[in-house]
Amino acid sequence: MKATRTLSTPRQQRGVYAIEFAMVFMIFFSILYAVICYGMLFAFRLGLQNAAEDGARAALQYQSSVEKRRTHAKETATAQIGWMPSVVTVNVSAQICSAKEDKCTTAAPYVCGITWSHRCQVTVLVQASNLNLLLPPLPSFALPAQIAGSASMLLDMRSEP
Known part of the structure; x- marks a missing residue:
């Protein structure tokens, strides 16, 4: 028997380019979609960090008491x-605590003083949740439940405790 070799003709190759285009397009579109979604997420995160830093800097402005400094920091943050859409839940908190601690807690009020062991710091935390209502739909494992910005400043004692 004689082995016959069939040559592919243009007629047999019809539609291959469409299949190749569909596969390559899905890969490139997925990458572009992820870049846009994460770009929006990083922009929101940068905005929250900026708000927290502005709030912490506002606590350095002169106020007659430490509590007024905390309130001013929270109001500024x-x-x-205000630019965040209303569907996003935003929570702002400002706390005054001892400068020796790594994390501020609201457990006990601190007496702020001039010596280093009695120095206080303000910590401003800005958190946003419900981002899934704002961002384009992505798989749930790809988006965080909430994003946050945090800043802290060491307070000078130009005000009364």
């Missing part, structure tokens, strides 16, 4: 996030 809240004003800075």
